[in-house]
Amino acid sequence: MSDISEESVRHLAGLARIALTDAEVTALTAELSQIVDVVAQVTSAVDADTPATSHPIPLTNVYREDVVTDDVLTPEQALASAPEHDGSRFKVSAILGEEQ
Amino acid sequence: MSKAKLMDYDKALELFEPVLGFEVHVELSTQTKMFSSAPNNFGAEPNTNITPVCLGLPGSLPVVNEQAVRYSISLGLALDCDIAPSSSFARKNYFYPDLAKNYQISQFDEPIAVNGTVEVELPNGRVFHVDIERAHMEEDAGKLTHVGGSTGRIQGAEYSLVDYNRAGVPLVEIVTRMIEGAEHDAPELAKAYVATIRDIVLALGISDAKMERGNLRCDANVSLRPRGSNKLGTRTETKNVNSLRSIERAVRYEIQRQAQILADGGTIVQETRHWHEDTGATSAGRPKSDADDYRYFPEPDLLPVVPSPELIAELKAALPEKPVERRRRLKAEWGFTDLEFQDIDNSGLLTEVAATVAAGASPQAARKWWTGEVARLANAAEVDATSLVTPEQVAELAGLVDEGTLTDRLARQVLESVIAGEGSPKEVVDKQGLAVVSDDGALIEAIDKALSAQPDVLEKIREGKVQAAGAVIGAVMQAMQGKADAARVRELILERASAQ
Numbered sequence: 011m012s013d014i015s016e017e018s019v020r021h022l023a024g025l026a027r028i029a030l031t032d033a034e035v036t037a038l039t040a041e042l043s044q045i046v047d048v049v050a051q052v053t054s055a056v057d058a059d060t061p062a063t064s065h066p067i068p069l070t071n072v073y074r075e076d077v078v079t080d081d082v083l084t085p086e087q088a089l090a091s092a093p094e095h096d097g098s099r100f101k102v103s104a105i106l107g108e109e110q
Numbered sequence: 111m112s113k114a115k116l117m118d119y120d121k122a123l124e125l126f127e128p129v130l131g132f133e134v135h136v137e138l139s140t141q142t143k144m145f146s147s148a149p150n151n152f153g154a155e156p157n158t159n160i161t162p163v164c165l166g167l168p169g170s171l172p173v174v175n176e177q178a179v180r181y182s183i184s185l186g187l188a189l190d191c192d193i194a195p196s197s198s199f200a201r202k203n204y205f206y207p208d209l210a211k212n213y214q215i216s217q218f219d220e221p222i223a224v225n226g227t228v229e230v231e232l233p234n235g236r237v238f239h240v241d242i243e244r245a246h247m248e249e250d251a252g253k254l255t256h257v258g259g260s261t262g263r264i265q266g267a268e269y270s271l272v273d274y275n276r277a278g279v280p281l282v283e284i285v286t287r288m289i290e291g292a293e294h295d296a297p298e299l300a301k302a303y304v305a306t307i308r309d310i311v312l313a314l315g316i317s318d319a320k321m322e323r324g325n326l327r328c329d330a331n332v333s334l335r336p337r338g339s340n341k342l343g344t345r346t347e348t349k350n351v352n353s354l355r356s357i358e359r360a361v362r363y364e365i366q367r368q369a370q371i372l373a374d375g376g377t378i379v380q381e382t383r384h385w386h387e388d389t390g391a392t393s394a395g396r397p398k399s400d401a402d403d404y405r406y407f408p409e410p411d412l413l414p415v416v417p418s419p420e421l422i423a424e425l426k427a428a429l430p431e432k433p434v435e436r437r438r439r440l441k442a443e444w445g446f447t448d449l450e451f452q453d454i455d456n457s458g459l460l461t462e463v464a465a466t467v468a469a470g471a472s473p474q475a476a477r478k479w480w481t482g483e484v485a486r487l488a489n490a491a492e493v494d495a496t497s498l499v500t501p502e503q504v505a506e507l508a509g510l511v512d513e514g515t516l517t518d519r520l521a522r523q524v525l526e527s528v529i530a531g532e533g534s535p536k537e538v539v540d541k542q543g544l545a546v547v548s549d550d551g552a553l554i555e556a557i558d559k560a561l562s563a564q565p566d567v568l569e570k571i572r573e574g575k576v577q578a579a580g581a582v583i584g585a586v587m588q589a590m591q592g593k594a595d596a597a598r599v600r601e602l603i604l605e606r607a608s609a610q
Binding site for chain 1: 196
């Protein structure tokens, strides 16, 4: 069994800014535990020396040249989907907290 | 913000040992961003350097900038790091509108460079080895402007405006290991360390490294350990430090602030603190808490970076001289005293002085102009000295003084005109007719005129009161609007006195 507790579900919900009711916390605790248990079965198939897979296709060093291309947006395009803007910048509600 | 009580610095050092750590962010001067082909340039109109990737629009995918990887490897090598045979990207998840995706692409458990060391020489000659834990690649965040409220700071803001031009600009974050043993030199070490990183990235040509623009940013971790104790104190992380001078001041301030709190029986809160240049103090920011739970996980949209041994060898072969070695070589080549060299160190203009010497100026003249008049004008205008003039212009100016075309006083006048954009020093001299009058005939004419107004001067000189010549020299300089070589005028007056 995984060690997903109600406490960790509440913690995750807080980090993800998702408001959960007590009933939802109980339900999600059970569901997440199941999911983690299923995923954890993978560990029985590998030993400690097997490197973690970060991508299904064994590719490395996929790069792009350092050149500006024509997919640069105009400010109008960039702001097109903004709920609010001041004509050149996105407008967001004041958020109490600090820059990361 | 109430002013914190500060303990006297020497007393703080008597009671506590400062322990430091630094995180330096370097913006790379690539043409495009880390994961998108949007332009990477400073000062563009808001939201004009944007592609769908910069906004995290659905369906957009990041692709790694090869040049940024090369720059990062070069920097890792210059820091004497091991380059990871395979390194990968990770998502750092947090909610803040400076990145539209709600995560920053960074590196977590597989950074590109690890286990380095940087040799740092303090102005007093002490050499320090700062160990580097890691240097990793990541993307910069956008710029927020807080609107409303009285201070323009986040507290009390009504809303914020976001410019994503900087979002996605390639960064390398350099993290040191814990630094012990700096003792009294801790603030100077902080400054010298960041200056050394700046010198390294400038020599590599991988960053503009202008601190006032945020190309180079330092977070300083400071904690205090009571003398005789092995237990580390609680640390604070000071951000928003954007000049070399501020780093030194901020570290000194934190040592004094923490010492006073501990001596009063208080405890240090582990938190982010913000440096305020205007008040010379730090203030409390965000406490370290849940917000630091970034839930890193491997970035599924990007593939591992596996640099070939050939690439690493190629970049290693192209590394420039190390800053400490360069300092020693230049100091010896130029024949400067410790004090003269310290002048340059303190101004942070070694690169400019060296370029001026390379452009033909004598080392002394180059030093004098940069750390003297140029630095003074830059201070007065509150701008970076490097933004005022080029090393070539300074070398040209020094050359004009050397050949006798300009006196120091005239040269200072020419410098101001050059800074005002009126052309090269030579052009300014021609345009304004500022060259020194070297024609003895014209000088003698002016001297005669001055002597006729002060007829007893020659007599006084003959009696041994040579200083009497001063009044005549002054009158001649005034008559010639400063365009005379005072030493030559003096010579001519003395010749005249002894001839009669």
